[in-house]
Amino acid sequence: MKKRNILRRKILGFVDFVMKKNQKIYQSTRSERLTASSAQAVLQGIAPDGGLYTLRDFAQEEVDLQALLKMDTLPMAAEILSALLPDFSKEEMLDLVRAAYAGKFETPDLTPTVAVGEDAVLELFRGPTSAFKDVALSILPYLMRASAAKCGSQEEILILTATSGDTGKAAMEGFCDVPGTRIIVFYPDNGVSAVQKAQMTTQQGNNVCVCAVRGNFDDAQTGVKQIFSRIQQENPLTGKNIRFSSANSINIGRLAPQVVYYFSAYKALLDAGRIRLGEPVDFCVPTGNFGDILAGFIAKQMGLPAGRLVCASNANNVLTDFLRTGVYDRRRPFHLTVSPSMDILVSSNLERLLYLLSGDAKLVSELMAQLSAQGHYQVPAAMLEKIRSLFWAGFCDDDATCRTIGQVWRDHRYLCDTHTAVAWHVAQQYKAANPDHNQVVILSTASPYKFPEAVLRALSIPQQGSGFDAMLQLEAATGVPIPANLRGLDARPVRHQDVIDRENMLEYVLDKAVNPSWHA
Numbered sequence: 079m080k081k082r083n084i085l086r087r088k089i090l091g092f093v094d095f096v097m098k099k100n101q102k103i104y105q106s107t108r109s110e111r112l113t114a115s116s117a118q119a120v121l122q123g124i125a126p127d128g129g130l131y132t133l134r135d136f137a138q139e140e141v142d143l144q145a146l147l148k149m150d151t152l153p154m155a156a157e158i159l160s161a162l163l164p165d166f167s168k169e170e171m172l173d174l175v176r177a178a179y180a181g182k183f184e185t186p187d188l189t190p191t192v193a194v195g196e197d198a199v200l201e202l203f204r205g206p207t208s209a210f211k212d213v214a215l216s217i218l219p220y221l222m223r224a225s226a227a228k229c230g231s232q233e234e235i236l237i238l239t240a241t242s243g244d245t246g247k248a249a250m251e252g253f254c255d256v257p258g259t260r261i262i263v264f265y266p267d268n269g270v271s272a273v274q275k276a277q278m279t280t281q282q283g284n285n286v287c288v289c290a291v292r293g294n295f296d297d298a299q300t301g302v303k304q305i306f307s308r309i310q311q312e313n314p315l316t317g318k319n320i321r322f323s324s325a326n327s328i329n330i331g332r333l334a335p336q337v338v339y340y341f342s343a344y345k346a347l348l349d350a351g352r353i354r355l356g357e358p359v360d361f362c363v364p365t366g367n368f369g370d371i372l373a374g375f376i377a378k379q380m381g382l383p384a385g386r387l388v389c390a391s392n393a394n395n396v397l398t399d400f401l402r403t404g405v406y407d408r409r410r411p412f413h414l415t416v417s418p419s420m421d422i423l424v425s426s427n428l429e430r431l432l433y434l435l436s437g438d439a440k441l442v443s444e445l446m447a448q449l450s451a452q453g454h455y456q457v458p459a460a461m462l463e464k465i466r467s468l469f470w471a472g473f474c475d476d477d478a479t480c481r482t483i484g485q486v487w488r489d490h491r492y493l494c495d496t497h498t499a500v501a502w503h504v505a506q507q508y509k510a511a512n513p514d515h516n517q518v519v520i521l522s523t524a525s526p527y528k529f530p531e532a533v534l535r536a537l538s539i540p541q542q543g544s545g546f547d548a549m550l551q552l553e554a555a556t557g558v559p560i561p562a563n564l565r566g567l568d569a570r571p572v573r574h575q576d577v578i579d580r581e582n583m584l585e586y587v588l589d590k591a592v593n594p595s596w597h598a
């Protein structure tokens with residue numbers, strides 16, 4: 079009898095050990111068997127079956143909320159990131175966080191939360207390129223390099239990215255002169271604004287390269303995808319000690335850093351006396367690829383008292399329909415809007431939500447197959463019910479976006495960009511439809527100076543001259559200062575002038591890859 083008990087305890091202990099271990103393990107959203115450590119997940123980016131790496135449930139990474147809310151932003155980031163990426167100790171993570179962020183953002187708290195009327199705005203655009211993507215792309219290079227070391231990889235990391243404007247610049251700034259990494263960015267020759275182009279072509283750093291591709295964003299994007307699949311089939315650089323990788327938002331290393339600012343916003347509201355500890359807060363997120371808002375869901379799973387997550391879309395409102403009806407249908411016209419970073423019909427990170435809500439990789443795999451074959455899918459009723467309890471969704475068109483910029487300026491003297499205006503507008507819809515709402519935090523994803531022409535128009539100020547002149551005009555009219563990284567951009571020396579055809583992208587990359595010095 080005694081023996082049996084000991085045996086039983088031993089077996090239970092072992093099962094417990096295996097379970098605990100497994101909980102810390104990332105796996106593909108499309109197959110539970112394709113697992114990876116957190117470092118492997120960061121290094122690989124995407125799972126071999128095309129799924130995204132996720133934990134089974136982020137609730138087991140629950141943090142000590144009270145302790146966390148007493149911390150400054152950098153230690154708080156280290157705490158949260160080492161919970162999400164358990165291969166890294168808190169001490170290791172704090173070193174990476176400091177290297178990535180210290181001194182590079184406009185304010186020491188990185189992402190300030192400011193009161194605007196009865197709402198609060200979480201400003202995510204105070205980073206080195208005035209884009210919200212700076213938050214994740216500042217630290218991704220450090221996470222990748224440290225992950226490579228943990229996995230025993232000695233290879234140099236070569237990042238390839240196609241950009242419609244913002245991601246490329248933020249990625250180059252993040253990877254700029256990080257040892258062991260190089261980055262090549264392709265942008266559509268006539269598809270980015272003058273300001274965005276100047277931001278990229280004047281980029282400093284000896285390990286960065288940016289090149290225009292004749293065509294539109296799709297041409298550049300397809301070109302990069304073809305290079306990746308070509309390299310996977312037969313790598314012409316075998317033996318050259320180079321690992322190709324991408325910096326796009328499906329990498330868990332880009333998602334995890336975004337979880338931090340949901341906690342820091344909560345702390346800011348608490349410190350300002352706008353909420354009591356434990357009181358839920360609703361977040362309204364201008365959404366494209368569903369990465370930003372998913373980070374909010376992960377924060378909630380980890381124990382943040384978040385109420386509703388409000389998904390704000392522009393005229394490309396595929397997510398509004400999905401979150402309301404459970405039917406995802408990409409078969410619809412694509413609209414070019416004044417909030418271009420949200421012009422997306424297939425939101426890749428939604429796949430992670432489907433897995434986290436169902437825990438069913440087979441279901442996710444079937445839905446994704448259906449999306450790619452037929453362009454649409456419908457989730458089971460039980461999942462829709464969960465979705466509707468967690469999320470609320472709305473959208474607004476360009477007219478409403480511009481009216482909102484003008485109205486927020488007149489009512490509150492707060493100048494917001496087009497993406498933030500979409501979120502502002504949807505937040506007001508949400509409050510009107512839900513009188514029992516909580517304190518609302520609106521996520522602000524870009525500086526108004528990244529879209530100065532549209533913002534000027536919204537304020538009914540006739541534009542004179544180029545996009546650069548529009549910046550100065552906007553500053554003169556509002557008194558809101560131009561961020562240092564954007565001021566005088568047109569006078570900086572151009573360092574990158576290459577323009578190529580899409581057919582020549584592979585050749586261009588191979589040539590660059592074997593050339594040890596890009597900037598003599």
Ligand SMILES: *Cc1c(COP(=O)(O)O)cnc(C)c1O
Pocket residue numbers: 209210211244327364365366367368369370371419420497523524
């Ligand atoms: C990328 C981006 C978004 C959308 O974020 P997702 O994580 O893709 O949903 C919104 N606004 C701006 C300015 C962006 O650059």
